Amino acid sequence: METESYHLAIVEALLIASELPVTQERIDDTIGEEFRINLPELVEKLNQIYTESRRSFFIMEVAGGYQIVTRKSYEELVRRYLNRSGRMRLSNAALEALAIIAYRQPIARPDIDQIRGVNSDGVLSTLLEKELIMVAGRADSPGRPLLYKTSQEFLRYFGLNSTADLPRLKELEEMLAQKPQTIQEAEKENASE
Amino acid sequence: METESYHLAIVEALLIASELPVTQERIDDTIGEEFRINLPELVEKLNQIYTESRRSFFIMEVAGGYQIVTRKSYEELVRRYLNRSGRMRLSNAALEALAIIAYRQPIARPDIDQIRGVNSDGVLSTLLEKELIMVAGRADSPGRPLLYKTSQEFLRYFGLNSTADLPRLKELEEMLAQKPQTIQEAEKENASE
């Protein structure tokens, strides 16, 4: 019995600290020499304990493993807490278009479409609506399409003083170039220094 | 009483679902209309419950909020399960740069280099990658270099509640206040060399 409660505690600790679902296989591989445990059995016991003690979470079986999740009745509150209320959220498409406008402004819609390889009509109207971009006149090219640039609101939202403060592409490249190794390798290096 | 147990459950759900420390402020911001709660009080009650029911985790106060962490006694097993061969520490160089940023933020790379007497490029990108520091705009000095400051992850990583809890902060401030000119002059001299 004493052993079982220790096993329960270990499984619980793994469930709390592991980002990936906890699996029997991995337990056997890493700590199995000391702990021959039956994960499904222990999970069931833990779930029993959680229900009895009215914990607001339980252990769910997901693709090939187990993980702790909150109970459905708290879903709405958790969602509201995690989605910072009132802050705007942009789709990937909108972010793409915004990035293109930020670095290439002023730029006309056909040019944005060409870079993105997709029509940007809807996205541009969203950005205009949120006042992240604004019209900056017309291009001289055929059809004289509208030109867009980023707005004051854009700068405020991203905490910039001017568009000159945008991270320079070169700086980003430098940042990326400085990563010849994976993070794990870098950590190893740091640890051994 | 019924209300309290509901409040406890909510706080617990938020702690389980959130990787970032849960704060009173953010709760008030998002679900505070329905739940006027006293987070520190509820956390204390939850910790009592966790101790009594021998849970292998507890709630730690950190970075201006609260987060669930596994208990010390499971360190070795959790580490082995997560496949970390040993305790991963930051390199001396990283700690040096972090100390400078923490006590002088916001600060630009040339100033960090100047204090350390070595180039800090590699170290800064490691710290950025680990999200221990973040960009805090640009300096007005020539070349408008990026400014860096410590992040919430920095506080979490070192178990601090706020930067005001940095060790010897007061001592350092007093030192700086005593001879503000000499150091600035020295910097000026060095810079003009």
Next chain:
Amino acid sequence: MDYKVHLNVFEGPLDLLLYFIKRDEINIYDIPIARITQEFLEYLEVIQTLNLRSAGEFIEMASTLMQIKAQMLIPRLADAIANQTIEDPRTALVERLLEYKKFKELSYDLAVLEEQQLPYFPRKVNSEYLGQAIPLNDVLQNVTLIHILAAFKRVLERIPETPSFHQVNEISATIATQTDFVYRHFIKCTKVSFSRLAESIKERIVLVVTFLAILDMVRRGQVKIRQSDLFEDFIIEKVE
């Protein structure tokens, strides 16, 4: 040479000078500049011989030291320094050393805090299966294409270079086959992380095609991409 042991320990020239000062119990306000310069130069030679790291910063400090040494050797100046009629040429260096020393000590304090914190593993949330339909927190904030590319680049770096060059393999992967490949992962679950997709891919070029396939799927509105932060893995979610 007793420096050998310490070669990798010194963070830079200031660190090395502090080491000399501490080892010889030197009064930092009265550094015997000739002796220190001599030792410093010896160390510099070792660095250069072994080509251990860029010696530039050490060379710069060596020239500063020699300059100070030269100034102090001029008899007239030496008298003036002693009588405090001109500033000691060592002052600027001493102040730099003191400032560096202060931050070095603070970095030891941080190391202690780090050590105290290491035994506690914080709650980790699996964004791939948050379950209960809880959306990811703020995932899309401040995410740009560059973030996605950065994540891609990182995964790419994990895969070794394609075989040797005389062995030209025909690339069997196309955007179409890799789109199918991604779709196969949606049978069990509507979300899959890029790193998980990449696990079964052994060749860089196939990974590249897979990445292009994903971008193509995004463009067609078949999937959405979410990412929590720069250099993080990203999650491909099927659009129903």
